[in-house]
Amino acid sequence: MPTNIAYRSNKKTKCTLPSSFWKFLVHNVKELEVLLMCNRSYCAEIAHNVSSKNHKATVERAAKKMNRQLMCMSYLG
Numbered sequence: 001m002p003t004n005i006a007y008r009s010n011k012k013t014k015c016t017l018p019s020s021f022w023k024f025l026v027h028n029v030k031e032l033e034v035l036l037m038c039n040r041s042y043c044a045e046i047a048h049n050v051s052s053k054n055h056k057a058t059v060e061r062a063a064k065k066m067n068r069q070l071m072c073m074s075y076l077g
Helices: 029-034 052-065
Strands: 022-026 042-046
Touching (some): 022 029
């Protein structure tokens, strides 16, 4: 018998963020363009191994086109 059955989360909302968005890992600007079609349910997260040049270009592109916050997990702003 499972002992922690009360701690399970709902399967439909298991991988969502508290803001009810799904994370999408982005490595370059081309992958960010995919989110333009479905930006109501997904938010972008920049991968940690992206170069500073690509990171800056991705942030600038997201600021222009997307109405969504860009979740940056690196120290660059």
